[in-house]
Amino acid sequence: MIELQLTVRGPRGNAARLRDLLAREGFTLDGDWATEGTALRVTVSHESGDASLQSAAREIEELDAALRELRNLDVAKSQFLANVSHELRTPLTAIVTYGEVLRDGLLGDLNDRQREAVQSVIGSSRQLLSMIEEILTYARTSATAIELEPVHFATADLIRTAHDMSASLIRKKGIRFETTVEKGLPTAAADRDKILHVLTNLLGNAIEFTPAEGGLIRVVAERSAKNRGWICVTVEDNGIGIDPEHHEMIFREFAQVDSSRARQHHGTGLGLAIAKNFILLHGGEIGLESELGKGSRFFFTFPSVESEPQEGAD
Amino acid sequence: MTETKDKLPLVLLVEDNETIRGAFVILLEESGYRVRAAATGAEALSVAVESQPDLILMDLGLPDLGGLEVTRRLKADPRTSDSVIVALTGRALETDQQACFDAGCAGYLAKPVDTQMLLKTIPEYLGTENAK
Numbered sequence: 001m002i003e004l005q006l007t008v009r010g011p012r013g014n015a016a017r018l019r020d021l022l023a024r025e026g027f028t029l030d031g032d033w034a035t036e037g038t039a040l041r042v043t044v045s046h047e048s049g050d051a052s053l054q055s056a057a058r059e060i061e062e063l064d065a066a067l068r069e070l071r072n073l074d075v076a077k078s079q080f081l082a083n084v085s086h087e088l089r090t091p092l093t094a095i096v097t098y099g100e101v102l103r104d105g106l107l108g109d110l111n112d113r114q115r116e117a118v119q120s121v122i123g124s125s126r127q128l129l130s131m132i133e134e135i136l137t138y139a140r141t142s143a144t145a146i147e148l149e150p151v152h153f154a155t156a157d158l159i160r161t162a163h164d165m166s167a168s169l170i171r172k173k174g175i176r177f178e179t180t181v182e183k184g185l186p187t188a189a190a191d192r193d194k195i196l197h198v199l200t201n202l203l204g205n206a207i208e209f210t211p212a213e214g215g216l217i218r219v220v221a222e223r224s225a226k227n228r229g230w231i232c233v234t235v236e237d238n239g240i241g242i243d244p245e246h247h248e249m250i251f252r253e254f255a256q257v258d259s260s261r262a263r264q265h266h267g268t269g270l271g272l273a274i275a276k277n278f279i280l281l282h283g284g285e286i287g288l289e290s291e292l293g294k295g296s297r298f299f300f301t302f303p304s305v306e307s308e309p310q311e312g313a314d
Numbered sequence: 315m316t317e318t319k320d321k322l323p324l325v326l327l328v329e330d331n332e333t334i335r336g337a338f339v340i341l342l343e344e345s346g347y348r349v350r351a352a353a354t355g356a357e358a359l360s361v362a363v364e365s366q367p368d369l370i371l372m373d374l375g376l377p378d379l380g381g382l383e384v385t386r387r388l389k390a391d392p393r394t395s396d397s398v399i400v401a402l403t404g405r406a407l408e409t410d411q412q413a414c415f416d417a418g419c420a421g422y423l424a425k426p427v428d429t430q431m432l433l434k435t436i437p438e439y440l441g442t443e444n445a446k
Contacts, residue, residue: 100341
């Protein structure tokens with residue numbers, strides 16, 4: 001029921017005209033027709049107003065239910081992804097293990113071409129497995145509330161660990177690798193495993209998109225210019241770069257900059273979405289500066305022992 | 315190897331997937347170990363008590379008892395507490411490595427295990443790397 005309180009000023013005739021007008025338009029006049037001086041107060045209600053109000057309320061309820069269902073579906077989707085990728089790992093593990101048993105001649109000697117063929121089976125299976133691991137990590141981070149386990153660590157050590165993990169790839173491609181850590185950088189206070197995950201992911205992308213000839217990757221750790229007591233790590237490469245119009249999109253799940261690149265460069269398109277999740281959980285920022293053909297510069301921030309809780313971070 | 319068949323180290327492989335179990339049995343037998351296998355936690359407990367293996371490779375995702383629970387029980391039982399137990403599982407985000415050590419595992423290997431690495435590591439766990 002819609003109710004209006006009207007106050008009409010002016011000669012009494014005006015009130016009468018108003019009453020007729022309202023009645024013609026379908027209002028019910030519930031008259032406490034009190035007069036105060038020349039003012040007239042009246043409560044009116046309108047049936048059609050009532051109905052449209054009710055249908056608006058119903059619509060809001062329906063939207064709310066639909067939203068709740070979407071959220072449930074999203075959790076269900078992530079759980080499904082987690083289950084499927086878990087199930088996919090088992091047969092792949094068997095393929096890899098049997099492959100290695102064969103490759104290493106435990107069931108009889110292989111000639112060189114046979115060994116190469118088996119090695120290809122193993123290599124491809126491991127590649128598939130690492131993609132499945134990525135999907136699993138993503139699904140777990142979005143299906144369940146992830147709790148951070150913050151510890152104190154030195155950012156320089158973290159960069160060294162990340163470099164060591166990719167050292168063979170860097171060497172194989174002949175990429176130059178430089179690190180700069182600001183003097184007096186405070187001790188980090190964050191979930192080390194997750195920050196390491198972010199850094200190795202960015203490093204992996206940089207390695208993949210940097211040319212073998214003249215490739216250069218620079219990792220810099222410094223105090224954040226924007227947020228006092230926060231650490232900012234940047235990973236810079238001189239590779240193919242990313243068109244600014246794609247900058248926001250690449251942090252979304254399942255995104256690949258374009259399909260031709262997807263064909264050239266494998267990957268699930270989940271790495272950066274996971275990285276973003278992990279950084280946002282810390283209240284930090286992640287982003288990039290890049291132009292096509294001019295390399296990319298990714299950065300992310302995380303707290304140190306000197307950080308004060310941030311306000312308005314998203 | 316020059317030892318008699320009885321002296322070869324005995325490895326108990328606990329893994330619920332039959333195909334993967336088969337692969338590891340070949341790997342270990344062809345590399346000179348005696349191998350027993352178990353598909354469930356309950357089976358692992360009874361085989362371990364009966365055979366007292368030198369090393370147990372323990373898959374953590376078992377259908378009945380979890381691998382960590384089996385490990386705790388084996389470590390609490392004086393008949394099996396001397397067996398070295400190494401956990402086999404997925405990657406670090408899933409299982410707390412500390413939980414493995416707390417349960418009594420001597421080590422932790424991510425699946426799919428690199429078989430060459432595994433064969434290199436087993437003697438270290440058995441403390442026999444110098445005995446060869």
